[in-house]
Structures are given as structure tokens and as C-alpha cells.
Amino acid sequence: MTIAPVSGADVAIRGVSVGYPGQPVFEDLTLNIPGGVFTGIIGGNGSGKSTLLKTIAGLVKPSRGEIRIGGEPPQRARAFLGYMPQVSNVDWRFPITVRELVSMGRYQFSWYRRLGRLIRSHEDQIAVDRALAMMDVQDLQDRQIHELSGGQRKRALIARALARQPRILLLDEPSAALDAVSDDHLFDVLCDLTDLGTSVVMTTHDLSTVIEHYSQVVCINSAEGGVIAQGDPSSALTEDVLRRTFGRELAIISRGDVHDEADRQDEHHTFTIGDELQLHMDDHVHQEGHRHGSP
Numbered sequence: 259m260t261i262a263p264v265s266g267a268d269v270a271i272r273g274v275s276v277g278y279p280g281q282p283v284f285e286d287l288t289l290n291i292p293g294g295v296f297t298g299i300i301g302g303n304g305s306g307k308s309t310l311l312k313t314i315a316g317l318v319k320p321s322r323g324e325i326r327i328g329g330e331p332p333q334r335a336r337a338f339l340g341y342m343p344q345v346s347n348v349d350w351r352f353p354i355t356v357r358e359l360v361s362m363g364r365y366q367f368s369w370y371r372r373l374g375r376l377i378r379s380h381e382d383q384i385a386v387d388r389a390l391a392m393m394d395v396q397d398l399q400d401r402q403i404h405e406l407s408g409g410q411r412k413r414a415l416i417a418r419a420l421a422r423q424p425r426i427l428l429l430d431e432p433s434a435a436l437d438a439v440s441d442d443h444l445f446d447v448l449c450d451l452t453d454l455g456t457s458v459v460m461t462t463h464d465l466s467t468v469i470e471h472y473s474q475v476v477c478i479n480s481a482e483g484g485v486i487a488q489g490d491p492s493s494a495l496t497e498d499v500l501r502r503t504f505g506r507e508l509a510i511i512s513r514g515d516v517h518d519e520a521d522r523q524d525e526h527h528t529f530t531i532g533d534e535l536q537l538h539m540d541d542h543v544h545q546e547g548h549r550h551g552s553p
């Protein structure tokens with residue numbers, strides 16, 4: 259299967275204030291995300307990662323400021339934007355199959371144009387088949403979505419975003435609950451997409467993957483004024499930046515010589531930055547969905 263190159267959309271956020279009723283999240287946020295690269299948005303719980311992605315996707319509207327995606331306002335950019343919500347924010351009791359879910363990626367933002375159209379176009383079928391295959395969920399396509407495991411749900415949602423063949427792909431915590439093999443597969447797929455020009459912007463708690471996979475990292479903490487740092491992960495992620503980004507969720511275990519032993523004991527929560535810093539994330543950081551609590 260060949261996939262045509264795309265021109266990855268960049269994101270320009272200027273002076274944006276956004277939040278929820280009685281809950282401001284960002285005030286006067288300015289951020290540029292370059293097109294065609296792999297960008298990781300990192301931050302602690304409640305730091306505004308999901309809000310930032312929803313704002314770019316046009317799902318929450320800023321009260322002030324301006325957003326352009328590939329030069330277009332979010333509403334117009336929806337035609338070329340793929341968005342995967344955080345799994346815990348989706349109602350999985352809805353009675354549809356995996357294939358139907360993934361097919362929504364073809365029409366969710368332009369349903370009015372397709373209303374009453376009973377037969378999906380050939381092009382749509384191909385895009386859906388390809389997205390199912392890319393995320394390795396073709397064997398699950400006739401299953402009801404409520405039957406899926408956590409990892410399968412993530413893959414189905416990523417496939418839905420891919421079905422759009424987007425110029426920019428926004429993924430809200432796609433990796434954490436996948437097993438290591440699926441995570442490797444996901445990063446392979448995403449790297450192939452950025453090689454073809456697609457912009458990939460994903461939020462993550464998993465600092466250990468950041469250095470390895472991302473060409474850009476944006477550290478955010480709404481409580482600290484928004485963007486803490488941005489750039490190439492190996493230079494942007496200093497101790498001071500990590501402290502301001504994660505606050506008490508992060509413990510610095512050691513500086514200087516790194517202890518391999520700690521790494522082995524608690525591989526998932528302990529990791530190293532450069533040759534110097536050994537870090538530990540609190541357990542709750544890795545548990546997704548405790549905040550919104552849907553099934």
C-alpha cells in the first residue's frame with residue numbers, strides 16, 4: 259500500500275485564552291508548532307494537554323486570540339485534521355462496530371454533505387481499510403467497540419483519525435496503556451507518516467519515549483503560565499524545565515552517574531535524561547482516566 263506525501267500543517271497559536279465555564283486553563287497562550295515533524299506535548303495531570311489539543315482541533319473555542327492550522331482557522335482545518343481524543347473521554351457504550359467507528363473519521367466533520375448518502379464512496383472504503391490495517395485492528399472490525407480492551411480502544415481511535423488521511427494528526431495520550439510491542443508499532447507508523455510530511459502532535463506522560471522519538475517537545479503547565487519550554491528534547495528538557503512542568507509528580511533520583519539498578523527495579527516509572535539525570539514519576543501519573551472517570 260502506498261501513501262501519497264502530504265504537506266504537513268503547522269500550528270500558530272497567538273494570544274489565546276481558553277478554558278471551561280468557571281475554569282480558565284490558558285491565558286494569553288502563544289505557541290508555534292512546525293509542520294511535518296513529530297511533536298510531543300508533555301505536562302503533568304491537569305496541566306492542559308487535552309485542552310490544548312481540543313483547542314487546536316476546534317473542539318473548545320478560545321475566548322480571545324487566534325489559531326491557524328496550515329494557515330486556516332480550526333473550523334476550516336477540520337477537513338485535513340485527524341484527532342484522537344483521550345480514551346477516557348469517550349463513551350464506549352455506544353453501539354457501533356470498530357469499522358463504523360473508523361469510518362466516522364471520513365465524515366464526522368462534514369456529515370451534512372453526506373447526509374442521506376447510503377453507499378460510501380470507494381475512496382472512503384480504501385481509506386478505512388488502510389487505517390484499520392495501519393493500526394492492526396482489521397480483525398476486530400466487526401466487534402462492538404464496548405468489547406475492546408484499553409489498548410484496542412486506543413488503536414481503533416487512532417485508526418479513526420488516520421482514516422481522514424490528515425495533514426496534521428493530533429493524538430491525546432495514544433501510547434500509555436498500549437503494551438510495549440503495540441507502542442513500537444505505533445511509533446513506526448507515526449514516523450512513517452512524518453517521513454511523508456504529516457505533522458504529528460501527541461500528548462504523553464511517558465517521558466522515556468520523548469527523547470527517543472520526538473523531534474520537538476513542548477512542555478506545558480497551565481498553572482505556570484502555559485508553555486514552559488519548547489525545542490529539541492535533548493536540549494529543552496533541563497532539570498529546571500522538568501520541575502516546572504511536572505511539579506511534585508516528578509522526583510529527581512540522582513544527578514551525575516546514573517544507577518542502572520533503579521532502572522531495572524521500576525523500569526516503567528524510572529528513566530534517565532541525557533547522561534546525568536535519573537528521574538521518577540509518581541505512580542498516579544500513569545493511571546489515565548481517574549480524573550474524568552468514564553468507563
Ligand SMILES: Nc1ncnc2c1ncn2[C@@H]1O[C@H](COP(=O)(O)OP(=O)(O)O)[C@@H](O)[C@H]1O
Nearest residue numbers: 278281283301302303304305306307308309310
Ligand atoms: N470539560 C471540562 N470542564 C471543566 N473543567 C475541565 C474540563 N476538562 C478539563 N478541565 C479542567 O481543565 C484543566 C486542564 O485539564 P486537561 O486539559 O484535561 O489537562 P491534562 O490533559 O493535561 O490532564 C484541569 O484543571 C481540568 O480539571
Ligand SMILES: [Mg+2]
Nearest residue numbers: 307308309344
Ligand atoms: Mg489529558
